[in-house]
Amino acid sequence: MRWIKSIAREVLGLFVDDGSFAAAIVIWVALCVVVLPRVAGCARWAGPVIFVGLALILVESAMRFARRGTK
Amino acid sequence: MEFRSGMGLAMAHLAAARLGATLGAAFLASLVECVEALTVVLAVGSVRGWPSALAGAATGLAVLAAIIAALGPALTRIPLHLVQLVVGTMVLLFGLRWLRKAILRSAGLIALHDEKAAFAKNAAAMRDAHTAGAREWESGRGWDTAAFAASFNITMLEGTEVVFIVVALGAGGSGLMQAAGLGAAAALVLVAALGFALHRPLARVPENTLKFIVGVLLSGFGTFWVGEGAGLAWPIPASASADLAIPCLMAAYLALALALVPICRNRACTRSAAPLAMKVEE
Numbered sequence: 001m002r003w004i005k006s007i008a009r010e011v012l013g014l015f016v017d018d019g020s021f022a023a024a025i026v027i028w029v030a031l032c033v034v035v036l037p038r039v040a041g042c043a044r045w046a047g048p049v050i051f052v053g054l055a056l057i058l059v060e061s062a063m064r065f066a067r068r069g070t071k
Numbered sequence: 072m073e074f075r076s077g078m079g080l081a082m083a084h085l086a087a088a089r090l091g092a093t094l095g096a097a098f099l100a101s102l103v104e105c106v107e108a109l110t111v112v113l114a115v116g117s118v119r120g121w122p123s124a125l126a127g128a129a130t131g132l133a134v135l136a137a138i139i140a141a142l143g144p145a146l147t148r149i150p151l152h153l154v155q156l157v158v159g160t161m162v163l164l165f166g167l168r169w170l171r172k173a174i175l176r177s178a179g180l181i182a183l184h185d186e187k188a189a190f191a192k193n194a195a196a197m198r199d200a201h202t203a204g205a206r207e208w209e210s211g212r213g214w215d216t217a218a219f220a221a222s223f224n225i226t227m228l229e230g231t232e233v234v235f236i237v238v239a240l241g242a243g244g245s246g247l248m249q250a251a252g253l254g255a256a257a258a259l260v261l262v263a264a265l266g267f268a269l270h271r272p273l274a275r276v277p278e279n280t281l282k283f284i285v286g287v288l289l290s291g292f293g294t295f296w297v298g299e300g301a302g303l304a305w306p307i308p309a310s311a312s313a314d315l316a317i318p319c320l321m322a323a324y325l326a327l328a329l330a331l332v333p334i335c336r337n338r339a340c341t342r343s344a345a346p347l348a349m350k351v352e353e
Binding site: 006010011014015016017018021022025026029032033036037043044045046047048050051054055057058059061062063065066067 | 156160161163164165167168170171172174175178180224228231232235290294295297298300301302303304305306316320323324327328331334335336338339
């Protein structure tokens with residue numbers, strides 16, 4: 001049943017490439033889901049707040065890779 | 072009255088656009104996976120013969136169809152906001168991973184996927200496979216188990232990604248599952264027809280451009296679904312549908328990704344005069 005292991009590895013690989021990148025996304029989403037509904041002041045902008053955090057995570061990860069690639 | 076009919080028309084356009092975006096995202100993402108599977112099936116078939124290669128691929132497709140048939144209806148029994156939250160997070164992980172990789176490839180930091188090299192590597196592996204099944208097949212008795220297994224494995228591996236994409240994109244609302252399934256089926260038919268006609272890997276498919284586009288689309292969908300699943304609001308006029316946030320998110324991700332490509336390229340070049348270590352994707 002080697003192919004089952006391969007598929008399990010492939011399925012995990014669908015979501016996780018760079019571990020810290022994937023962890024940052026999950027943590028940010030969890031924070032937003034728990035905290036934002038309780039913050040009445042930013043209700044109208046709660047959706048875009050998720051995007052801003054994810055955009056920063058993407059920028060940081062890509063820049064980190066660019067720096068590491070030259071080492 | 073006129074205002075109401077105008078709003079109704081705008082809503083209908085938005086729903087059609089959402090269906091179209093779902094279909095398009097499923098088609099493009101599935102196209103990338105189907106091209107990768109086709110390369111291996113062609114390598115297996117051209118070296119070891121077509122019956123076992125095609126039988127392996129067909130069996131893999133049948134198993135995948137059964138998984139979709141089981142998963143699709145099961146998802147409709149789970150509350151929509153929970154599906155949106157969980158699937159949205161998974162779509163985000165998947166979409167942002169593709170987008171990040173496409174940005175790094177466009178910046179020249181990761182080597183592009185080479186279908187011709189993959190074909191040559193798999194064909195050589197098939198030539199070297201001397202299994203019991205191969206000996207039986209060579210003597211004219213039974214199936215070529217090595218060829219069958221190689222074809223089945225790649226169909227299952229790449230197909231699992233397609234199944235996830237279809238289920239993830241289809242879970243966001245009514246009618247979307249059919250649109251996503253149609254997009255994936257169209258990609259499969261197109262790639263199979265091209266493979267049948269050309270008998271060589273589809274090396275000229277702009278894989279990185281497709282991954283870039285799909286990454287943008289999936290990241291937009293994922294962000295919207297997580298927001299909807301958590302009950303968060305979007306800065307959209309009260310008279311319009313919240314769905315209007317989807318194209319806005321996609322446009323924002325596209326602008327960000329396009330801006331990141333030259334920034335990453337420059338950052339890599341200015342930090343070191345040494346040539347970049349190109350990481351070749353498996």
